[in-house]
Amino acid sequence: MKYISTRGGMAPATFSDILLAGLAPDGGLAMCESYPQLSRAELDAMRAMSYPELAFDLIRRFADDIPAADLKAIVDKTYTRATYGTDEITPLKRLEDGLYIQELSNGPTLAFKDMAMQLLGNLFEYTLAKQGETLNILGATSGDTGSAAEYAMRGKQGVRVFMLSPHEKMSPFQTAQMFSLQDPNIFNLAVRGVFDDCQDIVKAVSNDHAFKAKYKIGTVNSINWARVVAQVVYYFKGYFAATQSNDQQVSFSVPSGNFGNVCAGHIARMMGLPIRKLIVATNENDVLDEFFRTGRYKVRGSANTWQTSSPSMDISKASNFERFIFDLVGRDAEQVRALWQAVDSTGEFDLSASPLFAKISAEYGFASGKSTHADRLATIRHTFEQYGVIIDTHTADGLKVGLEQREAGVPLICLETALPAKFEATIREALDRDPPRPAGLENIEALPQRFEVMDADAEQIKGFIAAHV
């Protein structure tokens, strides 16, 4: 399998090349040249597989330059009961017939990011050791990618993490999870701005090719293809758990911000998984919902990006969205380049009058909706009263929008993207009680914190990296 860029300016590369390289040299995102297609017999065989078996069988199709035995060992070491608390790894929780929550947040940092990040940590360690290289990871987080990456890279040989987060915009638990880490290879930089400013800096630094090469900069955001591919696996697992045969279809509702999670669902669907709808659920920062309803993609600046009670989705420039648009325009890199030039110069593009717009739901199965603070509180309350289950604020956005799009006879799987313990204040507001906290994390907010506050300025961040490697 070879990888190309959504903007057409990258010579075909291997999985290991793009794993360490992050953003493509032309500013685009790496994509597989074509999606592996699963036969009916292969799908039938996958139904009986354990999570690690399934992960290996899917990921080997994308990472075919890693010897199969090595990849299998990496996958087996990653997806264990010790890390995810259950042999099922991503079990379905039944709310009622045909309505499920898929648990994706049983990993070390209580969010779905652990599903891919633990694999990424092990892949980095393996590849760097093989190449005798080191890597300085520059990441951006709105609250969950950061801690997942830092926990996955702690103590890994040859890896440093520089993680940018929006200053004072994450929940107290998320902040403490990251900033209490004292490991010498972890640097937390709190940026005066929003998540999009942090992500823009990651892209600006990655686009400085001389700096990137000199300081061996890599990425752990969903810019990194390996992150997205690892997330494809749980769509298969959820599908098999909710159905009896591969003749059935299911829909997934996906709390969305940077579009990485639902992009993994899109890839699963393109490989042949019988997914009916991919439901994109946003919070008040509803750029993606606007696009899927109207065809107009209009990004917003920091002044119009709201701080909400589902803070990890406070994103107005969905990086991964470019991967879907690449498919939508028939993999025409020139069109992608033109569309993103329009975003850079005018802040938007508009496909409402294009025949492509109708394809988004008819061919690709996308639907969308938005959820507000009041919706979130109502959904958390209803889910607790009706089913006795406490869900987090992001999962509540997904459930609210999923229910609006639910169809009779089609099982609906709502992806749980974090545990409620991370967003205690809103749970208290909704239920007048605290969510349960996993053992060992009772006093995390009281631990000493180590972080630097910096301006949203790529040059300052480059200076910090240069001084600390």
Ligand SMILES: Cc1ncc(COP(=O)(O)O)c(C=O)c1O
């Ligand atoms: C808890 C939570 N829910 C949802 C999202 C949105 O996922 P994505 O950015 O992949 O669309 C994120 C961040 O990515 C998150 O941390």
Ligand SMILES: N[C@@H](CCOP(=O)(O)O)C(=O)O
């Ligand atoms: N919501 C994320 C933002 C980054 O998304 P990613 O999937 O591209 O890493 C976060 O919590 O940090």
